[in-house]
Amino acid sequence: MRVQNHIFSVWRQAALKFGYEEYEGPIFEHLELYTGKSGEEIVSQLYNFMDKGDRALALRPEMTPTLARMVIQKGNELRKPFKWFSIPRLFRYERAQKGRLREFFQLNLDIIGTESISAEADLISAIASMLFDFGLTEKDFYIGVSSRRLLASMLEKLEVKEPNLVYPLLDKRLKMSAEDFEKELRSVGLSEDKAKKLNAFMCCSTIEEIDSPELKELFELLKAGGFENCVKLDLSVVRGLAYYTGIVFEVFDKNKNMRAIAGGGRYDNLTETLGGQKITGVGFGMGDVVLADLLAEKNLLSQKKSNLPVFIASFSGDMKILFETAAKFRKNEIACSHSLNAVKFGKQLEMANAAGAKCVVFADGEKSKDGVWEYKILSSGEQGVDCLEKILEAL
């Protein structure tokens, strides 16, 4: 929980800093919400069950359909565009492995109701900003950006008949050799010439090499925010299925030892496929599992047990003076704890140490008077006698 609280806290503060408003949804939905979009195969990959009213339900495997459903329900009532975030607990029925668990959390940020590329810029800026907040640097991660529209127009130019067979190959391109890639392309109907051209195109790594006004604008906006070193053009970012329609992006650790830290993009017809009117949206998800692995690897997770400012100790072992003193500190909004048994003084210091206390206040020290206590800062061993406000300053 210490790790999780830290991650959630940084996530939430970053989202609020960018002006996103928090929402939440039910942890299970009608199964239909997920099968409608992806077909029946998806059922094997999620937890589903029948409830007592014979309704087919599923534990949510992702948040976006819930968001889409909520947006459709509210319809025109919502002033657009709006920026929402959530930290849902999600479930997927699949074998656990490194970076993937059956139950996990995912930060979701979405902007609904604008076609402006500024929405993508806002989301990508938020990602870079929050990763910095975790203590990561440009040396640790990068955000690979691509465009479904750009890939689609390239495939159209090459007169590819079945682009939906080609996307998965583009996604896997870096996992195979150039020869294998071209061989695979030919197996889905591309000529040798076209396969070579496509491979050459996929090697583009700067926006100067490609013709995409929206990517150019996006990179300019990110540069204006000071995030230009966090992003790079990466045409191998394709992202799974036919869900996305515009810009797509994925965040990786620079060692590429791990799965993607986050991924997202623009979806222009999500609400439509669920029977609503067409509302454009763009969003991303960032899972807690890979992120926690990365932060642990970079030594960015505090080993501290807890963060207790004050531990109250007593020489006499008089429980009443412990409760009385603690109450005074708590009235002044200072969190504190103390032994619940009359134990030796040395033992109380051990307890303070174990509780991660910064300071021990001696409730009944010889030099203590009305409103003034002896205290000891545990990290330095330094001792003093002071009033409550001064002790607080010393922390």
Next chain:
RNA sequence: GUGAGUAUAGCUCAGUUGGUUAGAGUACCGGAUUGUGAUUCCGGUUGUCGUGGGUUCAAGUCCCAUUACUCACCCCA
């Protein structure tokens, strides 16, 4: 869905070709130190060897089954 590995003290692990009462470090408890912790020294408790069955005079060790976990595939919303 496919394949591999692991399971012994609270934690991290050792335990030889099967052989007496299953070990280490750490953590924990007590003491040295009854007004001073984290560092030092001394002493002490750790246990259904994942679970069930089998082989054997004898099983932590070998065999079968089972469960959980880990990892790699498939997939990745």
